[in-house]
Amino acid sequence: MTYDIPLTPRPFQQLNRLDRLGHPGSHADGPVGAAGASPARVLTASMLRAHGVGAAEASEHCRPGGPWRMLLPGVFLLHPGPPTSEDRLHAVLLYTLRRQTIPTQSGHGTAARTTAHGIDAMITGPAALALRGFTSARPLPALDRIDVLVPVTRRLRSAGFARVVRGGDLPEPEQIAGLPVAPVERALADTVADLDDAETVGRLLTEAVRDGHCEAQTLMRELEAARLLTAPHVADAVDRLVAEGRTVAEARLYDLVRTQGVPAPCWNVDLRLPGGPHLGGVDAYWPDEAVALSIDARTHRHIPGDESGTEGLWDAYAQQRESLERLGITVVHLTPRALREAPELQAAVVRTALMAAEDREPAAYVLVLPR
Structure with missing residues (x-):
């Protein structure tokens, strides 16, 4: 991977005079990467040396009232005004990146040493x-x-x-x-x-x-x-x-049903056997097809050895799924990330589960109660 340091659009070789390196110009503190920005305002000592500007000359330009200033050790602002946000971001990266090559002024980038x-x-x-x-x-x-x-x-x-x-x-x-x-x-x-x-x-x-x-x-x-x-x-x-x-995950699930041609379910319900135990709550349930859907949003804090944390919640998911599937109810688990990144794919998963109901044995009758 490389870090491309955008520099001035003019070739460095055209800047024949040292004073032109620090040519003053307006540079408002606008959005980073904005059109018209001049990131070549910031260069390192090694970059300057590569173009014939030694340490003594750079120090001379950084004297009080001079056209340059040193922003960080070995990183220079080639402009007398204060640094912009873009200048500071580039300066920090130039200070910290381990460079293998020096970028050209045409801006074709620095090959950075990587991990x-x-x-x-x-x-x-x-x-x-x-x-x-x-x-x-x-x-x-x-x-x-x-x-x-x-x-x-x-x-x-x-x-x-x-x-x-x-x-x-x-x-x-x-x-x-x-x-x-x-x-x-x-x-x-x-x-x-x-x-x-x-x-x-x-x-x-x-x-x-x-x-x-x-x-x-x-x-x-x-x-x-x-x-x-x-x-x-x-x-x-x-x-x-x-x-x-x-x-957020529930809102994405509602959008999925509304926009992807999925039949409307019973939302946020508890399932219970008639006269029997509570089977747990689900985010959506299609009674005719006996398909239940739960959003797997395991975000609880987990302390090692504390089964009330993530591991305990996963056990609860697994137990509920096992109980429902023993009754012939298909359980679909969707993650918030899947709902965000691939809603069409998740809709296809739900539709497939609903269509497969025709080929299954009828599920046990369960009570559907508001949660």
Whole structure:
């Protein structure tokens, strides 16, 4: 994988004079990657050396009142004004990425040294959320630091507005505005780790699930892996996250039935044998076909050895399925992620289960009660 550092559209060779490297010009602090931006405003000392600009000359240009300034160790802003959000993002990545080649000014990219799981530095934390448009996160211009995720083996220190976050197993980054950015679950975990306000944490987690950035299940797993679920400010926000994940998944199921030609079921019902035991609740039930559907939204916190957590909930799912199938009732489990990413496929699964009812023995009679 490579990190392509967009540079000026003009070939570097056309910039014959040193003062033209820092040619002033307006550059408003707009969206990263906006048209007309000039990311060549930020270069490293090694990039400058490759084009004949030595350390002494670079230092001379960074004197008070000079046309350049050093943003981070070895990373220069070739402009006298303050850095924009885009400048700062590029500076952080140039400071942290281990480069194997120097990019040309035509912008064909830097070949970055990578780990087994991808590139070895990526934007994370609040900056990654801001790049994704989170309204609950602080905007890029308001951030006094930019978090960058690197392998735990990297000998790299935080400096200036670049804060180094280390991880033992880096995820595959996503490309946003041409920048390597940590997956949203990891960015949220890195953000939450530095917060102590349950209300702020709740807003971030809820927005992530409600707006489809990620599923509650995967987010909970990331928080658990980061050992954050037992933190008081996170524990207080978990119930809201679980409820939001369930609400979003149910809404997708309603849309699936309405738009994919699936017959309308009985929604949110309890099943019970006449005069017998309670068989459990299901999200949808088709009485004529004896088909039950449950959304598998296992988002509960899990503490090892605590069977009331994820493992206990899975046991409950399995027991309910076994009980219903013994009575001739077909059980379909759908996950929130499947409902989001492949609704047509899930509709086909439900329709197949309904059509197969004609070839099965009649199911036992059960009472269908509102839940």
